[in-house]
Amino acid sequence: MKLHQVWASLGLFTFCTACGTVGEHASPPELEFAAAPMVETASVEDEVAASFTLQQHSRLGAGTFVGDVWLEQPRMELAGAGAEQTVIDGNLTLASQCRVEHLTVTGDLIFAGNNARAVDVRCLGQVLDYGTCNRH
Numbered sequence: 001m002k003l004h005q006v007w008a009s010l011g012l013f014t015f016c017t018a019c020g021t022v023g024e025h026a027s028p029p030e031l032e033f034a035a036a037p038m039v040e041t042a043s044v045e046d047e048v049a050a051s052f053t054l055q056q057h058s059r060l061g062a063g064t065f066v067g068d069v070w071l072e073q074p075r076m077e078l079a080g081a082g083a084e085q086t087v088i089d090g091n092l093t094l095a096s097q098c099r100v101e102h103l104t105v106t107g108d109l110i111f112a113g114n115n116a117r118a119v120d121v122r123c124l125g126q127v128l129d130y131g132t133c134n135r136h
Helices: 003-009
Strands: 039-041 051-053 056-061 065-066 068-071 077-079 086-089 092-094 100-107 109-111 116-122 126-131
Touching: 003 039, 109 116
Parallel strands: 039 056, 051 068, 056 077, 065 086, 068 092, 077 100, 086 100, 092 109, 100 116, 109 126
Antiparallel strands: none
8 A cells, every 4th residue: 555545544635546646536426425525535454554533524445444443523424335345344433423324344333422324334243322313
């Protein structure tokens, strides 16, 4: 993994994994929340870190992401390329009003807040709901 891909995975700037472009991409991906600014996140592998934190609105491409993912701030959004294509090899924890979609979690899916939503998310571990009004 190149240094600019690591920086992009940590949200320091955008990096398009499809064409290798750094910065703004001419045609951003179409998602339900496409109006929000998106961060293209490169694959995070063992050499980056055991855990990583994503930005407010992030999109994970196809691949396996090793480590626990924490959506710590309210209203964070995370979209994968599809439940069969994007795999988080670890736990996924959601704060209040967060939304995740189109991915697989090999560990636990943890709802730490209220009114969070998981759409088209396969969880191979446990779903732990410590809040209220969460949808999964």
